[in-house]
Amino acid sequence: MKKQIGLAGIAALVAASLLAPAAQAEDVITLGASVQLTGTNANTGRYYKDAYQLAIDKINAAGGVKVGDKTYQLKLDVLDNQSDVNLSVRQYVQLISADKVNFLLGPFASNFALSDSSVAEKYQIPMVQGGGAATQIYTRGYKYVFGTLPPADDYYASTIEMMGKMNPAPKSVALVAADDSFDVSVAKGTRKHLADAGMKLAVDETFREGSADFSTILTQVKAANVDAILWTGHETEALNFIRQMKGLNVNPNGLYAFTVGVPTADFRKALGPDANYAYGMTSWLPNPSLKDKWFGDAAQFAAEYKAKFNYSPDYHAASGAADVETFAMALEKAGSLDPKKVRDAIAGISFDSLYANIKYGADGQIVLPQVVVQIQNDKLVPIYTTDFINKAQYPTPAWDKR
């Protein structure tokens, strides 16, 4: 008897789940995404799911999106790709062909966005993604892919400009980069920026994505007695690198900087006082001067995000929220749900948001300067964009003199 009730219950649930979307299909626009909710990238993947959801809830609470003379609510369809690129590609195909989502939001990380965006292009469904910065994503002539992270090639541009104005200015540099598409892009651009600035590339090493041991690279860096280390990779590797720097007593004469990790609260929590003096970068800070139609401004966005999810947003989250807002804006402008028309609307859009002024280049990628940040006494301090914002703690003291 119990079993029968159970079966009946399941049948009712299945029927309900089959009927529900059909009943609502008329007035709902679904945004689909496959995001890293588990696996090695889950720590950053969560920013995207949470930011997408928060932005969608906020837009719906304000009345939804007006397309033509009809008002729609937004809905999020998010799948967990388990930090597996191959699975994420399959999930985007599933989102389009089985789940019939209207438009696509992106995954985290360049190597995912690189593969997943091909699905969007193939099916001609616009994808706005805030997780992939590699220029490779945008140099393939794709028409349906847009991105809110600035080009990876230029991540170190503002840092190198700042280094030129330091006293004494670093002359020899060690570049340490992971071997995935984002970091290869960063390294390629950084080599060019260093050459333009007349700085010597004394050590140029690539490590395998996911490496836990940097002792060989650090020994080479130490022997080269460089003035600066420019490092790019993933947050967990950045933590390992700094801890091993201290263990092997590696002290560049000027500074050491990282593309990722430094702006997150996790980074400071994991390293404690050893996080001090590290330079990093961010394309976004929760600044009240960034006005937003739905959230008011970036500071209010950050406060609402923190209150809802119990951790602070960083640029990944702001970039993700801007992707949802891009669709809301473009849909109203296009006045249609037709993917081609929405795509054209996105290409010509320009609006102020909590993240930045959103405007996509001809290749689909936004252009934004990176703000150089430094951790000073356990606090994240913005240092430089095109000029100094705050005083840098420079040069960095040796590990045993702190």
Add this chain to the structure above:
Amino acid sequence: MVLAQILLNGILLGGLYGLMALGMALVWGVLNIVNLSHGALIMLGGYVVYYLFTIGGIDPFVALPIAMLVMFAVGFLLQYYLLNLVVRSKMLNTLLITFGLDVVLTYLAQLTFSADFRTINPPYAGANFALFGLTVPSVRLAAFVVAIVLAAALWFLLHRMALGRAIRATAQNLVAARLYGVNPSVLYAVTFGIGTALAGAAGGLYGMIANLTPYIGASLTAKSFVIAIIGGLSNPFYVIFGGIFVGIAESLTALYIGPTYSDVISFGLLVVVLVLRPNRTLRTS
């Protein structure tokens, strides 16, 4: 000088590698189980030390033996209630069940500990001293010493104590061991418990050198597997030597060929060892 420093780095790292593989080699050699969840057990051991340190305020090196006891209990229960079901069956069954166990442990760890990065960061974690112009990271040296001490303890247990004789006897001849009053299911559980305790110690040391996340297990299993085969399953010290060998090979590869090729070399070594000395993997204990 760079070369000497890199050799030193490789040797110190290799000691820890050896300790990681020690538990796997023991379980493989005695129970004939290739434990694919070994890396996940290392990860769990790391979290035990992490919480003893951050919440309990216990120094991580003092926490190591406590974590080993906890992990011994975990391993004992896993073997007694789960793995004993497949202990004498085909290799494929043990591979499947330990692979499943790896998935379960990894995702339980994510649910319980979250995907956040954890580091076991005592004030002396970055301490180092100079020796003949080389920089010796103190924690890595301590981890190396712990690995040697545990290998020696395991050797002593297996070769000089009654329990060790019983373990070896069971591995060599189950029927004869039974006739002498050995209860195999308890003995298997004890053996697996010892292997898990060693994994736990390796996890605590790993957390002091690198980061803990729920996902570190798979790559540590792979590394332990390579070292267990290169070192052989017969003698704990050979496993430590295997670890040091792989540590040096990886460091030299990073120096001369490039850090992206480290794994190619360690798995390449595995192939070479299997081709040249296929009998090395046979149980000789």
